[in-house]
Each structure stands twice: as C-alpha cells, then as structure tokens.
Amino acid sequence: MSDHYTVLGLYRKVETITKAGDPIREAFGVKDGDIEVLSSAAYPDGALLDDKELLHQVESRQFLFPFLMGFVGFGAGVILAGGTGYIMNLIVGGKSPFTYAPTGVITYEFTLLFGVIGSVLSLLYYAGLPNWTDRAYDPEVADGALGLLVKVYSKEDQEKAAKIMEDYGAYKIKKGVNDF
Amino acid sequence: MDRRSFLKLSGVAASASVVGACSRTSQNVISFVEAPNDGANPVDGDWFATTCRECNAGCGVIVRTVNGRAKKIEGNAIHPISRGKACARSQAAVQTVYHPERLTTPMLKGAGGFESIGWDKAVDVISQRFTEAEGKLFYLNNGANDASSGIVNEIFGKMDGFLNVGNSEPGFESLVAGGAALADSPRLPFPDLDHAQFAILFGADIFESGPSPVFWGGSFGECRRGRASVRGRLVYAGSRLSSTAAVCDLWLPVPPGKLGLLALSVAQVVVDIIISRKLALTIPRNALGRWSEVLKDYDPEKVAAQLEMPAEYIHKLAIPFVDESPSVAIAGADVTGHVNGVAALDAVEFLNMLSYEIGREKLRIHERLTPEPNEGLKRRITQALGVDHEAQGYKRMVELVDGMEQGKYSMGIISHTNPVFDTPAGLKFKDAMSKVGFTVAVANFMDETAAEATLVLPDHHWLEGWSVQNPNFVPGVPVLNLQQPVIRPFVDTRSGSDIILAAAAAAKLKTPAASTEEFVQGKVKQFRAEMLGAPAYLGDEEFFRHLLRNGGWWSSEIENEPTPTPPDSVLWEYRDKLKAPEPEFDGAENPFYLHPFQTVHMGRGQGANNGWLQEAPDPITTLMWQFWVEMNPATAAKLGVVEGDMVKISSAHGSITAPVFPYKGIRPDVVAVPIGYGHTNYGKLATGRGENVMTLLGAKQDTDSGAHAWRAQKVKVEKAQGRMKMLRNAHPEGEYKGEVFQL
C-alpha cells in the first residue's frame, strides 16, 4: 500500500520525552500502533508514553502460547512414553508394557519443554522480532537516549512532526521512509 | 573315511565370526570337495562318540562337529564310566585341537637344536634305529593301556631287552598294588559308593583327582540324593580340607601317615560291635575272635592321642559304619602316598570286607572277594593290549631309570607323558634320559620331555586319531573303549602308532596290522565272541560301526548278577596283614609336612597350556592363572606372612618360592602345594607360571608296593621377600559372609 514516513526524535531526559508524547498524538490523530518510544531499558508501562490500551489487548493473550503448547507437550509425552511401550509390547522387570509412572515423568518433562517453546514463540510473535531489515533506529538509543518514533503518511506531516519534536527538546531528528 | 587327504581347507569354514562387523563384508563359503562319510550337517552339526584321553579314566564322550570342526565335548549318556557327564578337563580339550602351539612337523635334534624333517625321513630314521636296537628299547606312556602300547608290545613284546612302562598318576599304583597284596590278581578294590549310605573317605580326593572325578562325582550324587528315602553321609579323614572333604559331613584332620591307624581302630570297634551284638554273619566265629585279639592294641583310647582326635570320634565313625549299612571305606592318595601305604590300604580293605559281610546283599562291594563271572575277560582284554598291571607304577619307573643309567637301552619311545616334569627330583629321570642314544617323543605339544628327546613326532589329537582303550580303573564291568577320529586332522600330523607300524614294517619286524585302524578292528574282531549283549547277526564291518556309534563295548548285564559268597581262604589272610607301621618321612628334621595335591583343572600338568583351564577358578582357593601354597592362618601368623607374601619352601632336593594363601581347612603343620605348575618349556601360557613341587620330592618308596611315597616329605618354610597380587575370584572378607544366602 502507500509508503509511509517516519520521524525519530532523540531526547536526553525522560521528562522531555513525556512532554513530547501527547502533542504529537493530537497533531496528527496518530493511531495507537503508529507511535513508539525506544529506550535502552525497560520502563514501566505508560511511564514514557500513554499506551496502556495499546498493550492491554496484547498482554491478555500472550499467556495463551505457553499454555496451549503445554497441552501439545502433554500429548507428545503420553504418546512417546506410553505409546512406544504399548507398541513394543515387551514385559520388562515384571512391569506391564504401558506403565503410568514413567509415562507421567516423561509427560511432565515434555509439557515444560513445549511450555518453553510456547513462551519463546509468544515473544517472537508479539514483538514481531526476527526482522533484520534496517528500520528507524539510532545507535545512541543503546547509550541511554530515548527515541520517540512516529509514523505519518505524508511528507508534510513528517516535516510538521519533526518541528514539534524539536520544540519539545529533541536534540536529534532522523527522518526515514517505509522503515517503521 | 575314504582317502586320507590332508587338505587343510577341506572343511567348510563358515564358522561364526565376530558380531558387529559393521561393514557388510562379503564372506565366502568354502564347500567340501568330498562330503564326509555321512554328510556335513551345517546347521545342527553331527555328534560322534569317542573316548576322552585327557587322563586314563577312559570316560566315553560324544563330540559335536559342525562343518568338520569340533565344537563341543559332552559325556556319552550310555557309557558306564562317564554316565553322560564330562569333567572340566575333557570339556576344555576341544580347544587344544585348535591350539596355536600344536606341533606340526616331525623334528630331529641336530647340532643346533631341532630342525623339522619330512614324515618319510622320520620313518626311515626310526626304522633304522629299530634294526640297530634289536629289541633293546623301552616304551613309556602315561599308564594307559591303549592301541599304541598294544602295538608296541606286540612288535617288541617277545624281545628280551624290551621294557613297557606306565608313568601313571602318583598314589594310583598303590591302590592297585594294595588290592594285589590280598588277592591273586592285581585289581583296584572298587567300593560301590552309589548304593552306600555311609562312607568314610581316608584321604581320598576322588572328586578332584584320582582315576575318574566324573564317575566318582556321579556316585557321590547318587549316594547323597539318589534315593528319595535316605541321605547318604560321608566323613573325610585327611590332612587337608580338599573340595572332596568340603562336601563331606565331617572332616577329621588326621596327622599325615596315620590313616592306617585310624582305619584299624575303627575296624577294632566294628569287630567288637559285631561280637557284642552277635550279628549273624557268614564269618566263622573263631575268625572274629582272632581278629579282635589282633586288633586289641588299636583300641580307640590307645590311639586317640596319636590321631590327635577325641576317642569317642572313632566310636562315632564305627557305630554308623555298622548301623547304616551298606557302608563303605574308600582309600585315597593320603593313604597310598606314604611308606606304610599298602598296610593302611589293607586296613581299609578289611573295613570294606566287614561292611560287605554286614550288608551282604545290598552291595556289589568288593571286587576281589567276588570274582565276577567272566573275570577272565577283563584280564584277557588288558593282556591283549599288551599291558600288565606290574607295568604300572613307580617301581617299574625306577627299574627303567636304572636300566637307562646302565645303558641297557639304545632307544626309547615316550608317548604322551612328561616324566621330566612330573617325576620327583629323586628319580633324576632327565639325566638318565640323556644317556639313551635315541629317544622318540610322541606328543601334541612341545614339553619338557620332548625338548630332551632326539626325535619329536607330532601325534594326532585324540579327536583326530584311532585307538582302543581299556580303562584299568573298571567299575566292576569289563569295558572296551573305542576312540575314532571325529574330525579330519587340523594340522599336518600323523598318528604316532601308524609311524611306529610303518617303521617296524620297514625294519622287517612282524607287525600286528598295517595301520592303527586295522589294529583296532582286529581287537574288536578278537573279542567279538565273548562280548555279551552284542547283536550277533551283524557282519564284522557293521558290528564295528555299531560299536563305534556307541563309543565302545561294555556289558551291563553282568553288573546286576547276584554276587557269590567269598572263599574262606581269603578271610584267613587278614590275620597277619593287620598292622599299622609308623610312617617314615624324607627330611624328618624339617618342621612341616609337604602335601602336594592334584587340582581338578591342572591334573599332573597337561592342562597348564590351556587358557580355559588356567582361567577357571580353583574350587577351594578360587585363584586363576596362579600358583600358590596353602597354609593354616595360625602357621602363617607364626611365620609373619599374610596372603600374597612369598615364602620359600625347601627340602633336601630343592626349593621353591610361592605366594601364601592362608586357608583354615588345613592342619597347622601341613603345607599344601598344587601339582602341575612351574613348567619350563610347555608353551606361552604354562612356561614360568609358578614352580614345580615335584622338585622337592625325594625317591622314597612304599615298602610293599614300591609306589612313590609322594606325601612323605617334610620341608622347611621361611618368609621370602616380595609379594604377589593374588588373582582370586572370591573377596577376602566376602568369602566368610556366606550366611547372607541362608544356605
């Protein structure tokens, strides 16, 4: 679809970036998904940007991944431990081919394994991470700067957003196209 | 067997190979050129009956061969001696056929040691020697009367200079001689342990050495648990708790040489019981009176001190001897190994006679007193094989050695025996042998004697050659064992007796047959008429095949005939035979009695080069690959040695060092050393392992039978430096914790 323009403003202090957040939003009626704040450490939710509602619906669904994968692991464990015993049909140490306790141990292990896989998948899916294209980013964010990234759909808005950011104390502005 | 072809590869060689050959190597299958006479069954293999020749017992065995390779030896179920069983040595013999160190070509001792010559040259050399010797030669074998000794006897028997000698096991010929002293013909007094309820073993290690551990083992099994109603009980009197004594119910550590005294005191009590209870016996009243009067001074109270045991123990032996009839007394190497051997043996004979009288119809007790019906047949078979019992034994060996010293023999044939190794140092056989101009050694492996001989002839292994064998230990039944080749010769060897026949023919001497096979068939034909129970309708060839299939001939019908009453003349002889002379010891000033004994695996030393026998744990000490000396823990403490320390045992004739194995089951003043170790030239596995106990023994002989008093030697024992790791199967502390299993 049509290309979009991004503006990344870098700020030194937390106070300055929090002030810049709302004016940008009102100026262009930016939807929730189009504004983002970059930082080198995890700030509590809503500390820098009022995006409570945006994350809410994400938060509620993320625990589903490990939970469901846990069930898949449970099934895999039962089939692997119990099923193979049943197919091999060998009496070993006076125990019947299908035994509950050892199957239980293996099922426990596999449930947790698939739980781990599920949580990793949830991270990668919701953070949209494995995305090696070079997107709007500035190495200084890693050194402590706070970046305010806005996605607009026209060149003029991009200029206007850059000007607003500068007013609110951004010491560096970077513009880019199609790299949100 | 049609043409005798020496094709090494003629057998199909698709034997098992190593598991896990991961790469799919394409093996090849080598097929026979001609199928063996009844076809080679590749999967299940065929069983052929033959006779085990590892010792002279003559057990019948069957051998499984797959694709022309011998795989397994097992007892022949219908044979009267082996009764379907086989001992460890015969099981391990199957491996010696494929032993890497087997002799392959005849070797003549030239200037620089042996160099191999062809078979034809060997025959020429021997025949040329035969002509020069004109009968002044000797034939020495391991005491077995088989085809080769028969052949040599028939060729040279008539010539005056000839001497036929058997280097039989120590302590064995006294058993024979002992029987001879009382009877008209030499025979082993055969006590019937199978049907006995109570047995006293006077030093008889019959389950580990002696004539046939398999036969005696079977009898022991029958005696103990053969009958549902009663459990046979055994008592062992002797200076060492051997594995035979271990399974008896009581062990009486009698001082060495005093077993005759014990037998007589038991006999005294038995005679008193018979008189006091007025048992109705066929023995006339006055004979009993005279015996009790002769035995008066062997009263238990008098001899208890000498026997180092409480007097009522002797009563405890005598009372069951009478009550739990049929009872039996068996004499063994501890009895015959002393100077007073024959006297002690007579005492044991007397006991047997008494027990026979008490339980007359229940026992086939005493061979000598009951001349079995065709008694002549057994003796005639033995004579037919050209061996008489006087040939057995140490007396004849001494005669041979003197003859060699004086140079009476220009030639000697030594077949399957190793006198240089297993005769006592006192005999000095090696020096005497070097005086003989030309000696031929017929053997499977290079051993000490073959190394001294001038010509070594590699013989067929007993699985590959023909022979007939008459076991001189005969359980009351005449037996003619046949030995047939179950496989083709594995290496390029020829039968020793065939070579002798060929050489004799070349030297224009009268030979009984062209080949050993013919000789064996001749013997069978000779006795066919008297072989009871043999199917008459078969022709000679089929009859021979029939016997081959059974592994020989023995008539079982004779066994269950009722035993006739003993002649009176014999009963009187005991009157002056019952005496217990004091044992004399060589090196009497030394503190310890030396107790050489035969282990169940090594025998007299033939088993030393067999990996399986070396690695099999010894029953009592559970030691493997190891030579040891057994000593009472108290004595070991006195000497300040612990298990594994080396001690030096010395006598007038020599000294050996050995690691100590403290063992509770031996008298404090006795030191036991196994025979069969200390080879100097007998292959990689045997050479240099342990020391030869025979080098300690002098030449003291039994006064009556001339047997070698091999346990009449006292030695000094002192601590030598150095330790040796004891390769034991049992754990030093764990072996005393048997109660874990609540046996």
Place this chain on the structure above:
Amino acid sequence: MRTLKESIKVKSFNYKKHNDYSWSMIIDLDRCNGCGACVIGCQAENNVATVGEEEVGKKRNMHWLRIERYIEGEYPHVKVRFLPMMCQHCAQAPCESVCPVYATYHNPEGLNVQVYNRCIGTRFCGNNCPYSVRYFNWFDSSFPEPVNNQLNPDVSVRERGVMEKCSLCMQRIRRGKDTAKDEGREVQDGDIQPACAQTCPTGAITFGNINDHESKVYKMAHSGRAISLFEEKGTHPAVKYLKGGTNDVIG
C-alpha cells in the same frame, strides 16, 4: 519406512497364547562338589572369552557361571560351601526395567533374554542385579586365528561394549523345540539340557519346564527343600536351589 499408522496396526506377539513353557533350573547344593565342569562347559558352549592374567587381576573374568565358595567356622570345625551362581532369570528382574534400549527383556518362556546387538553398554543392568551375574566385554574378545574354529555357530561372539550373561543356553532350548516340532511331538522333560546341566557329574543341576507338573523340576521346586536366593528382594528367580543337608550329622 513404515508409517506410524501401520506400526500401530501391528499384531503384537500375543503372550498368553504361547507361554506353555516356563523354563527353570534347580541346583541341588547337596550334590554340588565345586568341580567346575559346568564353568568350562558353559564357556565351550557359549563362546565365552578368556581375558588373560592382568584383566583377571582387575576382576574382569567373563565366566557366565561362577562357583562361589564360602568358608564358615574355625579350624578344625571348618565348613566350606559351594554355590554355583549364574543369572537367576528373575520374573521381576531388576535389570530389565532399567535398560534404556530394551536390550534385555523377559520373554514369554520365562527367560531373561539379553540381546547382544541391541545393547549399547550403559551397564545400568549390571549395577541393578543383586546377584552380580552380568558380565561386560571391556575389550574385544580375542579368538586368535586357529582358536576361532572352535566357536559355536549358534551363538554370536560379543563385541566390546556389550553386556552378556547366562542365557540358559537359549540356542539349545530353541534347538530342542525345533527338533520336537520337526518330529511333531511335545517337548518332553529332560529333552532340553543346558550345557551346565548336561555336564554336571553329580547331577546337581536339573533343567526343565516348571509349568508341566510331571517334570522333575516341578517336583524338586515343591519338595520343601527349595529356596531362592535373596528371596526378600522379591525378584522371584526362575533358578531355585535345594538346601544342602544338615552338616552336623555326626556327634
């Protein structure tokens, strides 16, 4: 390769129908005189390797059957007992359930089968056997050129890294059953003899099918003298021992 669906459809070997045999062995301790013929017989039959002197020093000898010799009492009242110890083929075998690859399992005929080419050598079974009757091939068993002619073609020669133990002469049992099937008859008692039972001179070892109530083994097992070793461990061994007679017979 078979799909999972096919392998589920597999008609597995139905145990109930086939186990009319339950092989068991009775050793009469009253008869055993420790002669060791069984040890060598077993070695000849099952291609058991000899390991040589220094390996024996490290207690690595490979005999599948050993005669345990226990000494009791002090001189002169010393008593020596022999106890032939081989794999007991337990019904509740502690060694079977711990093998990670089903290399050892209990077959329908009451044998504890050790499959040599499946074993990967974790040796957990050896640790778990209270009788310590499992032996491990530490090195490749050496059967140099001429000696390998004696190897029994019915039994495989084990490679290094494989656990082995007394198999109650499976190959002889199988041959006995084959010949019986060929001749169209049932397997009689005494038809099948393992190498040790066949060669024991005193007849101490008896082998047979304990399910058939007329067999010698059955009568002996119920003769009141029968004990099994380490009964309190609940392994229910198929090999039972008959108690020796009381030794304080005299006096």
Place this chain on the structure above:
Amino acid sequence: MASIPSADRCVYCHDYIKADAPEIVKVMDHYNGDKPIEWVKVFDLPDHVWFNHKRHIAKDVPCQKCHGPVETMDVVSRTNEFSMGFCLACHQENEAPTDCWTCHT
C-alpha cells in the same frame, strides 16, 4: 546360516551334462585338483543374526519371497535388502514369533 553342497554332488551329474560350459569346467578343475571351491556369498546376514532355513521351509515359504525371482537370473543378485524391517514385516503379517531370541542368541 546355509551352506553349499560338496563338489562331488555337482560332479555326479555335470560329469556329462553341459560338461563344456566354462563355469562347469571351473568346478571340475576344482574337483579333480582336490581344491575346495570358495563361493562368494551373495546373500549374507550380519553375524549377530541366526537364520534357520528349516523353519521357513516347514512353513513352505517360497524361496523367491526372500531371494527374489532366482529362476530368471543367470547370475544371482540381491533383490531385497535383508534388513530387520524386511524380516519383521513378514513375521508380523504371518503371526510368526517376533521375539528377539528367535533370531538373536
């Protein structure tokens, strides 16, 4: 493990039937020269497997089932791989014992 009949069996007939065929001549040389014939195994099982033809013949399993259409081949070649799966599949279909000790002792 199967085996090959001895050379005198072949000679019994091939003394006069197609005695000139090169392969037959090779067999005759071996027989006359008393040299045993070293056949190269086409069908070979690994050493840890014990195979018994007798039982299969008793169940009248045709040779072609394992050895392939031998009658059409003049030089026998290996058609199917003697792997465990191959044997086990057939055993399972025909209710034959699939116990390990049937083939692995």
Place this chain on the structure above:
Amino acid sequence: MSLDDNVKRSADAGVAGGHHGDVMALPEIESFRDPETKAAKAHYDDADIYRDEKGFNEHTLRPMFFTTKSYFIFTLALGLVMAQGLGFFVYQTFVGLGMAGIHEPVYWGAYIATFVFWVGMSHSGTIVSSILRLTQANWRRPILRAAEAMTAFSLMVAGLFPLIHVGRLWRAYYMVPLPSQRMLWPNFKSPLMWDFCAINIYLTGSMTFLYIGLLPDLAVARDKAIAMGNWRRHYLKVLALGWRGSHREWSVYNKCSLFLAVIILLIAPSVHTIVSWDFAMTMTPGWHTTIFGPYFVVGAIYSGIAAVITLMITLRILFNLDDVIRKFHIDALGKLLLVIAIIWTYFYFCEFITNWYSHKPEEWEVMAWQGHRFPYHLMVMLGGSCLTIFCLSWRRFRSCMPCMFALTLLVNCGMYIERYLIVVPILSRRDNPFMWTDYTPTITEVGIIVASFAYFIFLYAIFIKLFPIVTMADVKEGVIVSGDVRLGRHAVRVQVKE
C-alpha cells in the same frame, strides 16, 4: 518532613500526563540522567560509571571487545588439557572401556560421579536467575547472565559424560526415540531414558533462557560493534533479531522472561531428581532410599551457588567488574549459601542417622566400610558443611573476597567427593559378598575428568569474548526504577514494584 515532600520531589520529575495513579511511587531519576546533580548517597550512585549510560556500556562491554595476550595463552592451555582428554576418550572408544578402572560389580565409577557433579553445578543458573527474579531480589541484577551461562555450560559438559561412559558409543543412537525400519523404540520405563529427556530439555530450556536474557544486551553490543566496525557485528546483528528497544518489545520481553523463569524453575528440580532416580530406582542397599530426590536437588543448589560465587569473584578480578559485581552482591550470595548449607547438612545428617540407627546389615556394611576406607574424603565433606556454616555467618568473612573464593572451592570439592562416595563405595560392597571389590580410577578417567573441567572453563572464556557477560538491561532497569525517599533523617533506597 511529611510524606508530601516526597510527593513534591517526585512531582518535580514532571512526568507527562500526571494523572496516573502511582506517580507517587515513581522516584526521581535525576541522578542518572544528569551527571552534575549529586543525588543523596544511594547504593547505585557511588560508582562513577553510573553517571552516564554510555560510560556504563563502555565499562561492561570492555571484557567482550578487548582481549589481552594472557587470554590467548590461557585458552591455549585449556585447549591442551582438553586435547589430552579427547585423546584418552578416542583411545578408550577404539580400544574398549577396559581402559577405565571400572570392573564387575562397580560398573559406574568416576565418570558417573562427575556427571552428577556437573548436573549439580547446572542448578546455579536457575536458582539465581529465576527464583531471585520472581522474588524481585534486586541484588540479583548484575550476576544473572553469568549464572545462566554457567547452567548452560555445565549442562553441556554433563551431557558429554553419558556418551563417554557408554560401552558402544557407535550404537548410542538407539536411545533416540525416532521411528526406524527396525520398528524398535527406546524403553521409556528406564531412568536413563528419563535422564536423556530431562537433560536435553533442561539444556534447551536454559539455552533459551540465556538467549532471551541476552537479547537486549545483544542489541547494545551490536550497536557498539557496528560503531567500532568490530568483526563481531555480523553475528550480533543476526542474533539481536533487529531489537530496537521499543516499548512493545520491552513489555512482551518482560512477560516472556517471567514465563520462562517459572517454567525453568519447574524443570530444574526435576532434572536433578531424575538424576538421583538413576540411583534411587535400583534395589542396591544404600541407593534405594526415598531421600535421594530432595537430597540431590539441595546438593545441586548448594554446589551451584558456591560455583556462582567462585565465578563472580574470578570475574571481578579478571575483568575488574568490581563496581558492577559489588561486595554487597557476594555478601548476599554468601547469605543464601549459608541457608542452603544448613539445609544440605540437615539432609546429609538425616541419611546418616537413619542408616546408623537402624543398622540394617547390608546398608551399614557400606557405611562402615566407607568410613574406614575414606576418612579423608569424609573430612573434606564435613569441612564443606560445618566449616561453611561457621565461616559464612561472619559478615567480615563474607565480604573478604579471597576467603569466600577459597571456601566455595572447598564446598565444591566436598560436593564432588560426596557424589563419588555415593556412587563408588555402595557399588563395591553390594548384596553379593563374594563379588565385593575395590575401585580406583585410572589415568584415562582422571585425564577425561580434568579435561571436562578445562572444557567448562574454555566454554566460559569463549562466551565472555563473544557475548556481554553482565546483564546491562537489568542493571539499567534497576537504576531507573530505583530512587531514594527521605525517611526521617535518612534517605532510603526504594524500588518501584514491577
């Protein structure tokens, strides 16, 4: 000073959209952002490196980017030790397991004792990173990654030993549960199969945990590497998965690491319980006890934390990270170690007294023989427990680095010997008295075991050079969310509740 002063101060923070509820708890982060203002004395502020984040990044990434010559010599030495171990292993595989000293009744020897020791070491990571993270113990922050890395590497070393001690390595793939033409499956009723699954799952779990924790720091390292044009930028760019630090990523990241922490916390105890079941499931007297599960897990945590302390002290010295990993952290870990030491001694005493009091012959036989045969071993083990409890209760001892280093090494030696005493003596004095024996490891075993230690340290050395060793994201977060509140005459460090 009333409470509202605090409110005023935090109000100065001037957070946009002040209408949020918890603004009061939000401390003033001035000190971090503005180098000039000197905030009140707080734990995090006395070091200079915290004045600005760039300096902090420089300082913590120095061990990764700058390698001294001695590092190469050290890794070369480790390589040599590993080579000799590899040589012994290859020789043992081709010649046969007879090279090792194990024999008939003692089928498991030093290899298995070392295997249990290494699996035990792997519990350090989980305990430090997951439990402390879940209980929000703030002093955990700088040592998280080092501990997690230790888990992963000790598990990798532990995973080798089943392969080293197995008889037929070239057939070990029979244990892998994949369908094959043989239609044979592994036996899941065997504790060894549980081991196989548990250790592999735990390895994947701890590697994931390590990697997810590493993600933000990889981004920082990536930016620095690109800035310096360092060769590391290629793999860092790939591994960082394009992490930008956007708030969506941070929020999802925190949740995911929370889940992982919980799951890893469930896996870790199960792994060492299953390893202890290798022994407890047998019927050998001495092994067959119910206490083995918890006993092994506590032993594992004990030796794990001791190893973490040893490691932290070495990192402090070698890479002068002493202002990142402070004495205060070692002190806190020391206190944790004290608690675990007490629990472990309790378990050990339980096992001993039940064995001694009931005096069951077969079990007491082993204990008595063990005592008489291994007096010095027992000493070292008791040293590991009694001495530790005594020393660790002194603050002065806990903050003296060399003493802590020595003590934790002693603890780990004691734990190794305790594992050896569990495996070997019980096997050599088992049920059948005829087969009792003695076992001493041979040079092959010693060579391979020493090589395993070298391999562990080698892995660690490589890790330090390839990835940032200090968890920078967490430390920064610690700084951000902490501030100080005046309480009477004191300023009290406070943290916002996550």
